[in-house]
Amino acid sequence: MRSAQVRRWRRYLAEERLEADTYRTLAREAVGEERDILLRLSQAEERHEAHWLGLLGADALPAPKASLPTRLLSFLTRHFGSVFVLATMQRSEDRTRYDRDAEVPEAMAADEHIHSEVVRGLAQRQRTAMSGSFRAAVFGANDGLVSTCALILGVLGTGTSKETVIAAGIAGLLAGALSMGAGEYISVTSQRELLEASDPAPQASEVLDKLDMDANELALVYRARGASPDEAEERAASVFAEIQRGQQVSIGGERTSFDEVGTGMRAAASSFVSFAAGAAVPVVPFLLPVGVFPAAVVSCVLVGLCLLVTGGIVGLLSGTNPALRAVRQVAIGYGAAAVTFGLGWLIGA
Structure with a gap:
């Protein structure tokens, strides 16, 4: 003991x-x-x-x-x-x-739980800063691995030639990478535009000194943005007091921070490159001077290893068990590939 x-x-x-x-x-x-x-x-x-x-x-x-x-x-x-x-x-x-x-000691065990929450808060800004491009990169790589592997095995299941499999794989790589890049660009750019449309317009601040101070319609702006009636009246009164003192004023309100959203071009480039890199993994073995079956085996093994890595990284960065995330990633990828191969075998060439 x-x-x-x-x-x-x-x-x-x-x-x-x-x-x-x-x-x-x-x-x-x-x-x-x-x-x-x-x-x-x-x-x-x-x-x-x-x-x-x-x-x-x-x-x-x-x-x-x-x-x-x-x-x-x-x-x-x-x-x-x-x-x-x-x-x-x-x-x-x-x-x-x-x-x-x-x-x-109970106090020590409690300390560790609180430390975990402190670390979550410290890591929040790093997660936020990397979430846009990192998300696009991870999803792009996984989509490239899974979709191209499934495509290749689906075509292979029909009993067609190795050359056809290669052509399908390369076409899937290019089409998928371009589609992912375009989709990420449109998604992120549209999100930025929607958020920017909610920012306070600079023209509104320019006419504040011309408002009827007795009507106090400025309070409606603050109520529309979530303030209670009393808070809105207080903020509006504060702005009018500054106007009477001859100070430069504005409606106020923070402008949107786009750190979390990222830029459309950065997300598109990250998604394009990561999808293409992931999609190349199942295609490369078929370019080697080996038979179709050995190439398919090597392709599946490489895809599985890559899915283990990407799943493990996501698990690490999310603070969860990386092994579970890695196994989940592999199971989903192999499942999609198996279903597509079965459908190709049933349909035939």
Whole structure:
């Protein structure tokens, strides 16, 4: 019992040390309030580290190593940006060990849950900044992999020649990449235009000094934008007071930030390139001097590996189990390919 207890405490100690070090590393690259928050998180992990050191005593030596998954995710955090801190610090399966362990103080277990929420807040801006182009890239790559693999196997199922399979694959690659790029451009551009149409018009601010101050119709603007009647009256009165003092005024209201939406050209380029890259994977084996069956096997294996990678990356960045996301991605891709092959076999050439 004592031996198992020491091993468990040493594992907790190693995890806390690595997390504290990871927060300090991120703090060196951060500025302002974000840096202060990360340093405070590292200090909290150091308190937890001191708790396990006190319990272990001499058993704390030699210094324990954290688990391989934790060390790997910490490496990603250090070298690929703070967004990977989600994968390192929000491991719900690791944190539930604290919840189940009666020897862990309740306050320490509660700390870890709160730390997870703090990290979510810190990572929100990174997720938002990368969501537009990253979303287009991930979906483009997956669409390229799945749709082109399914297309090739569907044509292959009809019993047609290798040359026809290659032609269909290349046509699917080009058509899909162009379609994805055009679709992303139209989608993002239209979204930006819709959001921009809701921004306050500059011309309205130019006529504020000509309004009838007794009618106070300016309050209707603020009510239309969600303010309560009392709040709207108060804001309108404040604007009129500034006008009477001869100050330059405007209706107010924040203009739309397009950081989350991204640009149409960036999303289109990201989607085009990623779809083409994904679609090339199942096509390339058929360009090699091998038979149709070996090429099909290699193509399916390569597609499966790529789906594992893209699914795992999405899992990492979302702070969830990457293995489950990877398996889900592969199952969906292979399922689509199998159905299309079956339909091609039933229809025939």
